[in-house]
Amino acid sequence: xxxxxxxxxxxxxxxxxxxxxxxxxxxxxxxxxxxxxxxxxxxxxxxxxxxxxxxxxxxxxxxxxxxxxxxxxxxxxxxxxxxxxxxxxxxxxxxxxxxxxxxxxxxxxxxxxxxxxxxxxxxxxxxxxxxxxxxxxxxxxxxxxxxxxxxxxxxxxxxxxxxxxxxxxxxxxxxxxxxxxxxxxxxxxxxxxxxxxxxxxxxxxxxxxxxxxxxxxxxxxxxxxxxxxxxxxxxxxxxxxxxxxxxxxxxxxxxxxxxxxxxxxxxxxxxxxxxxxxx
Amino acid sequence: xxxxxxxxxxxxxxxxxxxxxxxxxxxxxxxxxxxxxxxxxxxxxxxxxxxxxxxxxxxxxxxxxxxxxxxxxxxxxxxxxxxxxxxxxxxxxxxxxxxxxxxxxxxxxxxxxxxxxxxxxxxxxxxxxxxxxxxxxxxxxxxxxxxxxxxxxxxxxxxxxxxxxxxxxxxxxxxxxxxxxxxxxxxxxxxxxxxxxxxxxxxxxxxxxxxxxxxxxxxxxxxxxxxxxxxxxxxxxxxxxxxxxxxxxxxxxxxxxxxxxxxxxxxxxxxxxxxxxxxxxxxxxxxxxxxxxxxxxxxxxxxxxxxxxxxxxxxxxxxxxxxxxxxxxxxxxxxxxxxx
Numbered sequence: 001x002x003x004x005x006x007x008x009x010x011x012x013x014x015x016x017x018x019x020x021x022x023x024x025x026x027x028x029x030x031x032x033x034x035x036x037x038x039x040x041x042x043x044x045x046x047x048x049x050x051x052x053x054x055x056x057x058x059x060x061x062x063x064x065x066x067x068x069x070x071x072x073x074x075x076x077x078x079x080x081x082x083x084x085x086x087x088x089x090x091x092x093x094x095x096x097x098x099x100x101x102x103x104x105x106x107x108x109x110x111x112x113x114x115x116x117x118x119x120x121x122x123x124x125x126x127x128x129x130x131x132x133x134x135x136x137x138x139x140x141x142x143x144x145x146x147x148x149x150x151x152x153x154x155x156x157x158x159x160x161x162x163x164x165x166x167x168x169x170x171x172x173x174x175x176x177x178x179x180x181x182x183x184x185x186x187x188x189x190x191x192x193x194x195x196x197x198x199x200x201x202x203x204x205x206x207x208x209x210x211x212x213x214x215x216x217x218x219x220x221x222x223x224x225x226x227x228x229x230x231x232x233x234x235x236x237x238x239x240x241x242x243x244x245x246x247x248x249x250x251x252x253x254x255x256x257x258x259x260x261x262x263x264x265x266x267x268x269x270x271x272x273x274x275x276x277x278x279x
Numbered sequence: 280x281x282x283x284x285x286x287x288x289x290x291x292x293x294x295x296x297x298x299x300x301x302x303x304x305x306x307x308x309x310x311x312x313x314x315x316x317x318x319x320x321x322x323x324x325x326x327x328x329x330x331x332x333x334x335x336x337x338x339x340x341x342x343x344x345x346x347x348x349x350x351x352x353x354x355x356x357x358x359x360x361x362x363x364x365x366x367x368x369x370x371x372x373x374x375x376x377x378x379x380x381x382x383x384x385x386x387x388x389x390x391x392x393x394x395x396x397x398x399x400x401x402x403x404x405x406x407x408x409x410x411x412x413x414x415x416x417x418x419x420x421x422x423x424x425x426x427x428x429x430x431x432x433x434x435x436x437x438x439x440x441x442x443x444x445x446x447x448x449x450x451x452x453x454x455x456x457x458x459x460x461x462x463x464x465x466x467x468x469x470x471x472x473x474x475x476x477x478x479x480x481x482x483x484x485x486x487x488x489x490x491x492x493x494x495x496x497x498x499x500x501x502x503x504x505x506x507x508x509x510x511x512x513x514x515x516x517x518x519x520x521x522x523x524x525x526x527x528x529x530x531x532x533x534x535x536x537x538x539x540x541x542x543x544x545x546x547x548x549x550x551x552x553x554x555x556x557x558x559x560x561x562x563x564x565x566x567x568x569x570x571x572x573x574x575x576x577x578x579x580x581x582x583x584x585x586x587x588x589x590x591x592x593x594x595x596x597x598x599x600x601x602x603x604x605x606x607x608x609x610x611x612x613x614x615x616x617x618x619x
Contacts, residue, residue, distance in 0.1 A: 003396045005346045005533075005544075007358060053349045053356030054537035056544075080560035094355035242559045244533045247393035250549070251530030251579070252557050255565075256503075257586035262393075276503045278575075279565050 004247050007051035007096025008036045013071060015091055020156030023078040024122050025087060026063060029097055030071045040100060042066055043107055044129035045238060045266045048099025049246050050074060050086065058082035059243045059261070062100065063125040065132035067139065072097070075125040075159060101246040102265050105130050105210060106236060114144035116202045118221060120151050120193050120213025126238060127212050128160055131167070140172060147202045151178040151193040151217075155186045176200050194220040204229035210236045222269070232269035239265050239272075239279055255279050281450040281459065282467035290439070290446060294324040294371050297461050302368040304338055306331050315370075329416030330374050330596065334526035336384060338370055339401045343547050346397070346533065351540040365400035369458065371408045376422045376594040378409045378434035380526030386588040387529055406454045409435030413478050414485060419597030421488035421610060427594055429482035430475065437462070440475050447471050490610045491617040492581060492591055498619050499582040503574070507619055511577075511612055512569040514605045519550035521599035521607070527580070527592045530556070551575050577612060 014028035027050075031037040042048075042062055049057040058080065064073035078087040089095070105126070115134065119127045127150075134143045148167070152158045158177065167175045178189040178196045189196065193213065202209075209225050211218060218237065225235055241253035241260045248262035256276045258264065267275075285293070297303050298318040305324035306313050312332045318324055349358040381402065388398035412429040415422070422428060432438040436455030440447040447467055450456045522528040532549040535542060549556055552572055558564045566572050584592035593609070600608050 002394075004393045005396075009358065011354070053351075053358065054535050054542045056535045057533065083560075089355070092354060094352065094357060096356075096358060240559075241565065242557050244531070244549075248390075249387060249393070249395060249529065249531075250533070250546075251551065252549070254575075254579075254583065256578075257583040278571065 005098070005245070007049070007057075007098045008040065009033065010072075010095060010097050012089060012091055012093045012095060015089075018075060018122075018159040018161075020154075023087070024075060024157075024159060025078075026073055026075045026159075027086065028064075028071050028073050029095070032094070037070070040072065042072075042100035043104035044133045045105035045126050046100040046102050047126075047246075047265060048072075048074070048097050048101055049243075050076070050082065051096030051098055052082050052085050052089075053096070055082045055085045057098065057244070058086075059101070059246060061126040061129075061238070061265075063128055065129045065136065067133055067136035075122065075128075077122055098246065102261055103263070105266055106268075107133075110134075110208055110210075111142045112144065112206075114203070114205070114207040115146050116207055116209040116225075117146070117148045117150075118193065118197060118209060118211040118213070119149070120217040121153070121157065122159055123212040123214065124150055124159055127210065128163070130210060131173070132163075135167070135170065135173060144206065145174065146172065147174040147176070147200065149176045149178070149193060149196055149200055151180070151191075151196065151213075153180045155179050155183055155188075174200075192220070193217050194224050197221055197224045201228060204231075204234070208234045208236060212238050232273060235269045236266060237269070237272070239267060241279060281456065282471055283448045283450075283462055283464040284442075284445045284467050284471070285448055285462055285464040287441070287443075287445055290326045291324060293461050294318070294326070297369055297371070297458070298324075302366050303371055304335065304368060305371040315372075318371075324371060326372065326410070328372075330377070330598075332524070332598075332602075334380065334524060334596070334598065335370060335373055335377050336380055336526050336529075338368070338405060339381065339398050340384065340388070340529065340531075343545055344397060346544045346546055348541065348543045350542070356542070365404045368401075368405045369408060370405050373407055373409050373435065374412060374596070375409055375429060375431040375433075375435070376420075376427055376596040377526050378407055379422075379427045379431060379594045380596075381407065381434040383527050383584070383588075383590055383592055383594070384529060386590065406436045406458060407434060408437045408439065408455075408458075411438060411440040411478075411482075413441045413482055415482055417597050417601065418487060419600040419610070420486050420595060421490055421492075421597060422595035423483055423486050424488070424490045424492045425591045425593045425595045426493070428479065429486065430479045440478065442471070442474055442478070447475060488595075488597070488610055490613045492593065492595075492613050495581055495613055495616045496585050498616055499578060502616075502619055503578075505619055507615065508570055508574045511607065511615075512573040515552070515569050515573060515607060516605060517552045517554065517569055517572070518604060519552045520602050520604065521609075522550040522552055522576070523548060524598040524602055526594055526596055526598075551579070577609075577616070580609075581613065581616075 010029040016026040244250040248259040253260040388395040
């Protein structure tokens with residue numbers, strides 16, 4: 001019987017400090033056993049429990065894409081016991097990962113459609129996974145146009161800056177990066193994400209919006225997409241709750257009858273409407 | 280299905296004999312309480328008792344158990360997967376309500392996609408011997424309102440029913456049949472069924488608590504935001520007694536402990552009654568007051584479990600009713616909900 005509670009051993013092969021405040025880092029993990037890598041089949045939008053021995057586990061969205069073989073990546077903000085300890089470790093550290101867990105962005109449903117990706121702050125991680133998945137040479141033709149609207153409070157708080165620069169060069173992504181307030185060196189757009197969404201005004205024709213960000217951003221952005229004609233079936237988001245087991249048994253992450261860990265974390269707005277608002 | 284009679288006064292000795300041959304958990308007197316414990320030489324298993332204070336679920340899902348262990352290495356830590364070894368065991372003297380709780384817990388822990396190997400291993404290796412309630416022991420018993428019954432055999436491998444001078448022994452599963460040698464006795468015929476039916480009818484009549492537990496599902500479906508939820512939690516102390524004594528409560532926490540170079544990952548029972556249960560690192564808590572926590576408890580038992588597994592997550596044992604320090608009564612809550 002396979003034991004879903006046991007972490008898979010990995011080594012931290014690379015740590016990237018993403019932001020100027022130094023409290024968001026991306027950890028690249030490589031599997032110590034090759035067969036574990038082959039068994040770790042995931043899709044963008046799934047998460048895993050990062051396991052730091054002596055500290056515990058923390059559920060974090062997978063920031064890499066399955067089109068990037070050889071490793072998995074997680075972007076982690078320093079916050080609680082496990083994530084703060086993670087921020088102390090160095091490259092070469094052995095740790096554990098348990099997953100992949102949860103459902104994923106609805107890849108099959110997204111195929112053949114125009115995709116609008118909206119992200120705010122550091123909640124951009126599984127969206128980055130989705131973007132890298134869609135723009136991979138093997139996959140790009142399966143999706144229509146790709147519009148990305150990504151915002152952070154300041155230029156120094158934007159994550160994945162190198163990738164943003166790469167995407168900016170591509171003609172097959174309409175990338176719109178914005179900051180709430182720029183600085184002397186910032187030449188890009190200024191403005192809150194909802195405002196930028198209104199300006200970019202992506203068509204709702206055969207389109208799906210995938211949105212992830214702080215609650216306040218989501219609250220003000222959703223009306224913009226309703227005005228653009230997006231139905232609740234075509235707006236997809238991801239929930240976060242306190243989790244332990246990640247497999248629907250420990251009983252704390254349910255919203256109504258659904259477990260965010262097992263039945264989510266990805267839900268359409270239409271699905272969320274049917275659930276209680278206890279999240 | 281094999282049925283036999285055994286002499287009533289022989290049962291205690293047979294249980295002790297089983298304990299000589301292997302691991303037996305049985306109800307024993309411990310101070311003022313009746314508790315399920317590992318039967319060791321010199322201990323007297325109880326055959327006539329009301330019900331135990333602790334639900335026997337801990338033999339499959341312990342209060343605390345090791346999930347794995349690990350050691351510090353130069354590069355960090357290396358884990359060594361550890362499955363607590365499950366031993367063949369007999370769980371004797373379980374009341375029908377508590378036996379039914381195993382069926383309900385199986386639905387959660389023994390799912391196809393994510394089987395819980397710790398629970399499933401113990402469950403598979405343990406034979407459950409159930410002692411029917413010919414006189415339901417408490418006024419707070421309400422098993423018949425939640426699909427159970429005083430002589431029900433769900434969750435049991437062997438069912439013993441007190442017929443006065445003798446017990447009727449029913450071997451219900453292959454696991455139960457393996458213990459046939461311990462229950463040698465006269466073969467029982469159809470007359471036993473008639474006698475058992477009469478006893479069952481009488482026992483069911485003695486259950487005076489009847490609540491509309493199955494009827495409230497549609498009301499719960501429609502009333503997540505009802506002002507009623509502001510009323511039940513007011514006196515709750517958030518002590519968690521109800522969830523710890525409940526045979527079906529299964530929520531747990533996972534935590535790490537480290538000493539020197541050795542560490543273990545543990546799971547411990549947790550409770551939806553505790554504020555920290557859902558508190559997130561950001562400070563946000565989706566169930567910020569005892570109101571939401573009580574709503575979760577009631578909803579989980581009488582709606583969410585029904586949505587997910589088509590069964591009410593309550594067996595009507597009445598422990599939460601008897602031991603709540605401020606007398607919150609789930610029977611009253613259910614009845615009040617039925618009138619919303």
